[in-house]
Amino acid sequence: MKKEILIAQVILDHYHAKLDHLFDYLIPEHMQTLIQPGMQVTVPFGRNNRLTEAFVMSIKCRQKMDQPLKELAHISEEAYVMTAAQIEMVRWMKKSYLCRYIEGIRCFVPNHRTGKKKVIWVHCQLESEELAEQQIKMKRAPMQQKVLEALQEIRHAPLASLLKMTGAPNSAVKALAAKGFITISEEITRRNPFKDSVTTPYPEPRLTHFQERAMMLIRGHWEKKPEIPVLLHGITGSGKTEIYLQLIKRTLAQQQDSILLVPEIALTPQMVQRFRGRFGDQVAVLHSHLSEGEKLDEWGRIRRGEARIVIGPRSAIFAPCQNLGIIIIDEEHEHTYKSEQAPRYHATEIARQRCRLEKAQLLLGSATPSLESYHEAEHQKILLVELKERAAGGRLPQVEVVDLRKEAREGNRTLFSRSLIAALEHCLGKKHQAILLLNRRAFATLVMCPQCGYVAKCSQCDISMKWHRKERVLKCHYCGRREPVPESCPMCGELVSFQGAGTQKVEEGLQLLFPDHVVARMDQDVTRQKGSHQAILERFEAKEIDLLVGTQMIAKGLDFPNVTVVGILLADTSLNLPDFRAAEKTFQLMTQVAGRAGRGMQEGKVILQTFQPDHYAVHLSAIQDYHRFYQEEMQIRQRFLYPPFSRLIQVTFWSESEEAVAKAAHHSAAAVRFILEKSGYGEHLEEVMEPGPALIAKIENRYRYTLLMKSVKIPFHLMRKTVKYLLMDGRDRYISPMVTVTVDPDPRIVG
Numbered sequence: 170m171k172k173e174i175l176i177a178q179v180i181l182d183h184y185h186a187k188l189d190h191l192f193d194y195l196i197p198e199h200m201q202t203l204i205q206p207g208m209q210v211t212v213p214f215g216r217n218n219r220l221t222e223a224f225v226m227s228i229k230c231r232q233k234m235d236q237p238l239k240e241l242a243h244i245s246e247e248a249y250v251m252t253a254a255q256i257e258m259v260r261w262m263k264k265s266y267l268c269r270y271i272e273g274i275r276c277f278v279p280n281h282r283t284g285k286k287k288v289i290w291v292h293c294q295l296e297s298e299e300l301a302e303q304q305i306k307m308k309r310a311p312m313q314q315k316v317l318e319a320l321q322e323i324r325h326a327p328l329a330s331l332l333k334m335t336g337a338p339n340s341a342v343k344a345l346a347a348k349g350f351i352t353i354s355e356e357i358t359r360r361n362p363f364k365d366s367v368t369t370p371y372p373e374p375r376l377t378h379f380q381e382r383a384m385m386l387i388r389g390h391w392e393k394k395p396e397i398p399v400l401l402h403g404i405t406g407s408g409k410t411e412i413y414l415q416l417i418k419r420t421l422a423q424q425q426d427s428i429l430l431v432p433e434i435a436l437t438p439q440m441v442q443r444f445r446g447r448f449g450d451q452v453a454v455l456h457s458h459l460s461e462g463e464k465l466d467e468w469g470r471i472r473r474g475e476a477r478i479v480i481g482p483r484s485a486i487f488a489p490c491q492n493l494g495i496i497i498i499d500e501e502h503e504h505t506y507k508s509e510q511a512p513r514y515h516a517t518e519i520a521r522q523r524c525r526l527e528k529a530q531l532l533l534g535s536a537t538p539s540l541e542s543y544h545e546a547e548h549q550k551i552l553l554v555e556l557k558e559r560a561a562g563g564r565l566p567q568v569e570v571v572d573l574r575k576e577a578r579e580g581n582r583t584l585f586s587r588s589l590i591a592a593l594e595h596c597l598g599k600k601h602q603a604i605l606l607l608n609r610r611a612f613a614t615l616v617m618c619p620q621c622g623y624v625a626k627c628s629q630c631d632i633s634m635k636w637h638r639k640e641r642v643l644k645c646h647y648c649g650r651r652e653p654v655p656e657s658c659p660m661c662g663e664l665v666s667f668q669g670a671g672t673q674k675v676e677e678g679l680q681l682l683f684p685d686h687v688v689a690r691m692d693q694d695v696t697r698q699k700g701s702h703q704a705i706l707e708r709f710e711a712k713e714i715d716l717l718v719g720t721q722m723i724a725k726g727l728d729f730p731n732v733t734v735v736g737i738l739l740a741d742t743s744l745n746l747p748d749f750r751a752a753e754k755t756f757q758l759m760t761q762v763a764g765r766a767g768r769g770m771q772e773g774k775v776i777l778q779t780f781q782p783d784h785y786a787v788h789l790s791a792i793q794d795y796h797r798f799y800q801e802e803m804q805i806r807q808r809f810l811y812p813p814f815s816r817l818i819q820v821t822f823w824s825e826s827e828e829a830v831a832k833a834a835h836h837s838a839a840a841v842r843f844i845l846e847k848s849g850y851g852e853h854l855e856e857v858m859e860p861g862p863a864l865i866a867k868i869e870n871r872y873r874y875t876l877l878m879k880s881v882k883i884p885f886h887l888m889r890k891t892v893k894y895l896l897m898d899g900r901d902r903y904i905s906p907m908v909t910v911t912v913d914p915d916p917r918i919v920g
């Protein structure tokens with residue numbers, strides 16, 4: 170009988186585009202019983218057969234070989250083996266996000282180069298009486314005496330700390346070991362990211378009536394339809410965290426793993442504290458502030474099932490849980506769940522795929538769900554469960570909208586309206602605290618009228634137009650439309666370009682207004698250092714800070730019952746972003762930050778300052794009417810065919826030469842249109858928009874152009890395939906080597 174030939178199909182551990190495909194290697198006989206898909210191997214590659222790391226994606230059987238093949242060199246036995254589900258996910262990611270195999274693989278198998286950390290321990294071998302005796306005998310060796318004295322209490326200690334504690338030299342320890350009084354051992358220790366923090370227990374409260382009901386609905390639903398996700402829409406302060414805790418407790422009881430995603434872990438120390446307070450060491454955190462060693466160790470604990478609860482930002486969705494029971498995504502609407510680098514995945518999509526493949530359950534939670542998720546709930550693709558009351562008893566804060574146009578007409582051109590100052594005085598008088606939000610992400614220069622609040626918008630896209638200083642025109646960066654800069658406001662009077670003030674200016678202004686109170690600022694400038702977020706939040710919690718000023722990083726998740734006033738200094742900064750999600754983002758941000766007020770027993774008050782008090786996102790967030798906002802916004806999305814009524818693909822071109830980048834963008838658009846026309850979609854070519862300079866037209870001296878495609882009539886997968894075929898695989902024909910191209914299917918940030 171003829172023997173079968175076993176062939177491993179591998180992906181090389183290389184990021185080069187030309188190597189992004191499967192390579193066949195013969196599996197030598199002695200490996201045939203050992204090898205499995207998902208394993209890490211070493212293969213000879215290239216003309217001089219350099220040994221290269223690779224991953225086995227599949228194994229196939231052949232009767233004969235079509236061509237001579239090289240043999241696998243080695244199986245890395247200690248390395249992580251991807252599961253079948255993970256291999257399938259990698260294939261799916263490649264197709265969906267147009268990334269390379271290795272980029273997908275590296276999400277699941279991090280490139281941990283640091284080995285395990287070894288620590289030398291000293292163990293005392295003497296019983297306490299004996300020890301005391303020896304100590305007396307050792308008068309002439311005071312250093313050895315000191316070491317023994319230290320060990321009397323603690324019995325075991327890492328060598329390094331023992332030496333530090335006693336001031337003794339290493340020779341003293343060696344001498345003691347030679348006498349047999351102590352032993353020395355080398356041990357692998359876990360680098361614990363929580364080693365310096367104290368965990369206070371977080372006792373389980375009695376669920377409120379509404380929480381109880383929500384739990385029942387969720388559990389009942391999953392008993393019948395475990396594959397259908399749940400959207401938990403709970404108002405701010407409604408106690409969603411407690412629902413997460415309880416669901417995870419059940420999962421734990423079934424010996425299964427849980428993943429809880431949070432938008433940004435540094436901003437949510439309270440969440441981690443609560444989970445550690447309830448579940449202790451079974452909680453692992455994965456995030457970018459951990460050292461490589463800490464990351465590796467946490468990863469190992471998860472893989473071995475020692476830590477069954479994983480908390481982390483979007484990348485934690487790839488945690489190596491081997492028996493996944495549930496994934497919970499808190500603040501599911503947050504844009505941080507979308508990766509802005511290859512692979513450009515969305516954590517919620519990955520979660521869905523993982524849950525499907527690993528038979529786990531998925532819960533999305535938010536006070537302001539993304540339109541996409543709510544839309545799915547409306548169409549029964551996910552189950553909507555609502556929490557409409559605050560858990561701790563308080564009510565939602567009252568919101569006062571302040572019209573800054575009126576304030577200006579009446580002579581107050583400062584950043585602080587009279588209502589805001591009055592509210593802050595009242596708040597501080599009662600020894601309460603306040604949060605002030607200034608969203609500074611206003612990098613686009615807009616044309617706006619401070620008299621009436623008018624903003625120049627594109628008539629085709631309903632997006633605010635960007636002012637191009639050099640060319641003296643207004644441009645829509647979606648469709649490329651150009652318009653002259655109006656000399657005067659078409660609504661009333663004079664036009665000025667709008668400039669937002671920074672948080673630092675606000676901080677200074679507040680300190681002048683309230684010289685006897687402590688003002689602090691939290692934004693990216695102050696929090697670049699590791700742990701500084703937490704330090705500020707701890708001071709705020711300890712009431713050492715009265716007024717906290719910040720960017721949107723203070724809007725989320727914070728739960729401080731003593732905060733009774735929230736000031737939103739300028740709602741317009743995010744409202745005027747040239748992004749079709751600007752209204753949605755504003756509504757979410759306003760609602761979230763307003764939700765920080767009055768979470769305890771005292772009533773909260775919110776002052777929302779704006780030039781556009783009549784904008785639906787502003788007044789609907791003021792009355793906290795999510796449902797009406799959803800309906801209004803959906804009408805606009807439908808009229809202009811934005812997601813969820815279309816799917817977008819964004820191609821970005823980068824180059825140091827503006828000419829090259831413009832040429833590449835235009836050639837690419839033409840090529841894509843040409844193919845789509847050939848495929849029979851000639852009537853819908855307007856779905857491939859005119860390319861133009863990106864919202865941030867130049868970064869680090871490299872010019873950026875974007876090409877946006879809006880799939881409505883042209884099928885999304887066809888568009889995606891066309892883009893991949895032309896602009897990625899065949900890019901050399903249309904695009905100069907000076908230009909870098911990135912493709913983002915379903916972009917979250919457009920521009």
Ligand SMILES: Nc1ncnc2c1ncn2[C@@H]1O[C@H](COP(=O)(O)OP(=O)(O)OP(=O)(O)O)[C@@H](O)[C@H]1O
Binds near residue numbers: 380403409535727768
């Ligand atoms: N069953 C309960 N009984 C008493 N207090 C509760 C209960 N559940 C939650 N709380 C308290 O209610 C407060 C708000 O809860 P939590 O922080 O979970 O709100 P949330 O829904 O996550 O809100 P947000 O979206 O604003 O972050 C917390 O201080 C929490 O301790």
Ligand SMILES: [Zn+2]
Binds near residue numbers: 628632645647650
């Ligand atoms: Zn336009």
